[in-house]
Amino acid sequence: MENIKPNLFLIGAAKSGTSTIHDYLSLHGKIAGHKDKEPHYFCKKDIERHSEWDGYLAGFEPKQDIEYMLDSSTGYLKFEGAIENILEANNEAKFLVVLRNPVDRLISHYRWLHGVGVEKLEFWNAIERFGYGEPCYGKAFGGIGYKNYVAWGMYGQQLTSLLSKIESKNLHVMMFEDFVKYPNQTLKNLLDFLNLEHDENILTTNLKSNESLNLKHKKLYTFLRSLKFGKARRFLPTSVKSKLKKLKKLGIIQITKSTVKKRFILNDDDRDKVVNIYREDMECLKLELNKLGISLSWKEFDS
Known part of the structure; x- marks a missing residue:
């Protein structure tokens, strides 16, 4: 991978099957692919990026004869300066965006944080308290999510900003709903965009990653996820730090196996209220998608 720089970025939207x-x-x-899926390297300040470049590259799978290095940090679509930082590192980078009905995406987002115990408020x-503010990189609640x-879900704003910075030939937009209904064709279209062969290893595999959970032991989960060991890390032997890290990971895995079936569902009236929140931005999104030859198929936003 010596002559390849990170050149493929799946930048959103969050909670849309990325x-x-x-x-x-x-x-x-x-x-x-990067082993962390979302390293968010290009959201960091210049001095951090310069000092962490080698570590960032080391996170990609060690494959031979590759054409793409994939970083799937969904914050790149939202956090200020990220796209510019990517283009500074590689102005030929390609970008992938998955869009999901923003109402369903919002429900999934709330269900995720509520299910793991980060969100304790009712919907x-x-x-009202957190939903409308702009996220700030590095200030995730409990180190888990924003x-x-x-x-x-303000895709219109996000896509307008993105297309003002990159050439449309370097952007591929997919619909989450198409991926759910027609996964093989959606993946084939994606591989065609990348000028790659249709790998049967992909098309015959059934994956479903990062599903939202409703945990029984929410407090213990958030405690383990936020556990950093503080200043004590500097005084611990490497072998001890490694063991603690493994124990933390194993603890999180065990907790995620213990779930309850009941989960949050939005009623029809409340769903209509969320639709109205997004209606204006969806008109903006339609205009941007039309420029790309894509029609919006979410019936709730037909006008």
Whole structure:
């Protein structure tokens, strides 16, 4: 991978199937996915990026004869300066965007944080308190996720900003709903955009990654996820730090196996209210998608 720089970025939208698509693409022999899926390297300040470049590159799968290095940080679509930082590193980078009905995306976002215990407020209280603000990189709640529920679904704003910075030939937009209904064809179209062969290893594999959970032991989960060991890390032997890290990971895995079936569902009246929140931005999105030859198929936003 000596002559290849990170050149493929799956940048959003969050809670729209990006983990599954990242895992599918990482199966392709010509694509090396980042082991962290969302390293968010290009959201960091200049001094941090320069000092962490080698570590960032080391996170990509060690494959031979690849054409793409895939970074699937969904914050790149939203966080200020990220796209510019990517283009500074590689002005020939290609970008992938998955769009999901923003109402369903918002529900999934809330269900995720509520299910793991990060969000303790009821739905509308959470929306009013956190939903409309712009997310700030590095300020995720409990080190897990951002609560800016509404802002992440403002695709019209996000796509307008993105297309002002990159050439449309370097952008491929997919619809989450198409991926769910027609996964093989959606993946084939994606591979065609990348000028890659249709790898049967991808097309015959059934993946479903990063599903929202409703955990029994929410407090223990958030405690383990936020556990950093503080200043004590500097005084611990490497072997001890390694063991603690493994124990933390094993603990999180065990907790995620213990779930309850009941989960949050939005009623029809409340769903209509969320539709109205996004209606103006969806008109903006339609204009941007029309420029790309894509029609919006979410019936709730037909006008």
